[in-house]
Amino acid sequence: MNIITKNFKALKELILYKPPEIPSPFVLGEKEEGRPEPVSPLDQIHADADMHASLLRCAERLAKALEKARKILTQPLRTETLASLAKELEALQEQQAQLTPLLQAYNRKQDPLDQTVSTSLQENRLMLERLYNLPANKDLVMRELTIPGTPPVAAILFFIDGLIDKDTINLAVLQPLMLLGNTHRQLYDGRPTTRLITEYLPSNQVRTATTFGDVLDSLNLGDTALFLDGVSEAVLLETKGQEHRSIDRPQMEQSVRGSQSAFTETLRVNTGLVRAILRTSDLTTEISNIGVRSNTLCAVMYLHSLVNPRLVQEMKRRLDGIKVDHVTSAGALLLQLIDHPMLPFPQALTTERPDRVAAALLEGRLAVLLDGSPFAIVAPISMFTLFHTGEDFSFSWIAASFLRLLRFIGTFLTLTLPAIYIAISYFHQEAIPTDMILAIAAARERVPFPSILEILMMEFAFELLREAGTRIPSLLGPSIGIVGGIILGQAAVSAGIVSPITVVIVAVTGLASFAIPDYSYSYAIRLFRFVLEILAFMLGLVGVACGLLALTALLCSVKSLGVPYLSPVAPKTRAGYDIVLRGPIYTQELRPDDLNAQDRRRQAGVSRQWREEPPAGREE
């Protein structure tokens, strides 16, 4: 019995699975809806402790000051030491006033960003440490120093590593503060920050701030904040030195004759690129912050004497009204700004070319640039703008008009070619020449699928190729093209999955879609193409016509920043030859009518006035 039990137990030990004894894995707990987070009594205790600690620190300082005063008073009296003592005591008094329990309790309830800078260096340091979550956060660097003078002034520098230029801080901030002065400077004589700024700091942009909100904004941009003991102001020094990409060639909007520079990720470089083209005081750049948590800089650029002021107001209203944590890119910002976010059609132009932005500003449009995004948003636009490229005006008007017509034809083909093929092959066999219908029928003899499925399959393959080609590492790019082009097309035909005519239709459609200059417009057109295909399959050419009618109606109702999307065609307004065709350059006398710019005319009635003068050498 005993042996059996023993053996059984031993066997059980051996065979039965026992989970290893490790702690249970991490599982993110669910936040329970509706139930408020319990307020820990500790929080209140910590708050009280903070308050008492600061009072205690104040008392310590007071004690130190009294000790110092006693020392000074025991020595022979000197006016300057007395004056500095008076200043110090005044500062203490001010600090004392700030530390009344009532005021402190009020401050604590306030947003810490609205709090004013304290006269106490210690308080300010603690405040910033609290705001930046020190010591966990290693980005904020604190540099304590003493500025020599009579009396010497304790100071702290704050800056964020990675956003600043170290050389600037060493040479233009620390060096003049610590070394270059003499001990006779009297900072407390008068307003200390003003003296520092005007006499001692060679930094190019310096200003003062009184609230922590301002201090934080500057620090986050790469400035350095200087706090002085006994001064309720911070000095903000320009020391920006973030690493950034240099100006490169345009990647998406390449041109043969146009300029070869594109925007980069840094806002100020981008605004500078535009200003380099439009060197006028009229060009206004308004900068604001977007993103409650990210504080991304956003610039609105316009020509002040040209643009319709209501457009500027509206754009600023919309920008101010965006309440999000973060705007990731110009594309995301665009989606927050547009009138019809449910439509895939781009309602503003996204461009990476400074010359296009400049040209648009000169027409009376607005440009919005976002820090960290190499694209500018141009609004308002009409749909026809999306067919233009930056270099249309670099070619003869005949060539440029031809190119533009090609783009329009390409768009139309992208939109309708597969749908028309489907409609005709299903419903209107009599509408094409006999030989062609026989050729189509012959090609389809061995194909087991209906035409609609064939087309949809090939288009899906094409879109797949396109997406894969975009996402693939550039080293593999060419091979995807070969795999897609040769294997899919040729093999699908010889395997009898699709007919050659389908491959031709889809290839022509795909090729035509590349002729659409604007990427997102091309996307919208390609999406709507599928709708037309289904309509064509169900209703034939009537369906295609209905689809096109619906699309036209839809586009007629769209507005881009309040300007009709199809203007100057619908509604009909006065239009120059720069819509579908591009007229000769000297006929481009008026700006687009739909923008209602302050100045309608953009070149003289006779722009080439040399034609009315005698030629060189015959001035008699």
Next chain:
Amino acid sequence: MIVRLLITALLLGVMLLCSGCYGARETEDIAYVLVIGIDKAADGQQKFTYQIARPRGAGGGGGGGGEGGEKGEGGAWVINTFTAPTPSETRMLLKSTMSRFPNIGHVCAFIIGEDAAREGLGDLMSYFMRNRDFRGTMIMVVTEGTAEEYIKRNNPKLETSVAKYYETLLANMESGYYLRTDLHDFYLGLKAEGVSPYAAYSATNPMSGADRPAAPPAPEEAGKPYIAGDVPRTGEGDPTEFAGLALFRGDRMVGILDSDETRAVSILRSKGVRGYVGIVDPLKPEKNINIAFRLGAKPKIKAALYDGTPLYKVSVFIEAEIMGIPSGINYELGENRVLLENQISQLFAGHISRMLRHTQMLGSDPVGFGLHLRPQFPDYNALKQADFTALYQAAEIQVNVTTKIRRTGLDWQTSPWQTHNAEDPPHD
């Protein structure tokens, strides 16, 4: 808002599902009828011949199938003949012979046997015109013998598709030896007062080389007029040929014009005639002169009505170019040129007059002289009561042809051949 959107989406969906797709057919589920032949059958029935394309044969091979070949195996088409009282019956019977649905939207030619045409086409025209499936551009051809036999024997050698053959042939008719008529033209001719319908005349040639001219040539003419089927030729080409014009009086065929008469109709109808003609040398009748000609202007027809008898004055202007003067006589300049111009004018005037005599005798007006007469009636009632056939038969028609030699080919002036002897002095 959401409810309204939902309702709209549902309604759209229902609309699409209710209306869509039912008429849809895959291209390869359809049999394309290319030619319809009509013959008289016993007991007042009709014989319909359908020539149906085989896409693999005509279309030149499908995807990767490797059929290739000139016409694929088994020929480029299938021919089926049915006898039934009405054409609708035959279409149903046709469906029973094949898996695919016969589509008549691509019919390009309508071949009518001569017997059926002489019997009258009115009943059929009603069906063909009213039926929306038929194209108005389908051409009308009257053939000698039966349409069934004609369709079977017509095997174009240059084109892979018979549709292409008919379309190309009847688009290029500059010679004027045959005239294109499509279904719609024929129908208009049937309806209109003052013009008679006509159809192209075609036949298969026995290829024996036998010379069977339709009429003796005019005194100025080197060649002879022919009617399709009688052209003296041998060889391995397609035995089908087009020459002549089937004339109709009302819906019944009454006669055939030969090639010269047909060209006269083409000239008077201003059908873009241009071509070559051989004429007898006016000064040396044993030699011929080759002339290229074209219509210099649209022919003018002036009509007048005297005591119920119409009088027409026809003036035709021909532009000619000398293409060869075997006699070596200098026809480029001076009186000789006038002589040659007159010879050409006489030739065409003769053709036109012969055509007019022939058509007046048959009581069919293919040129449409009656159309020019219509303004001469005092009111519409008088026009409606007029018997245009009788008027045409009674009409007096004066033909005046003028010719101008515009160019002389590549030679500006004829030089005497070096081999010519003294008894044949050059005429410079």
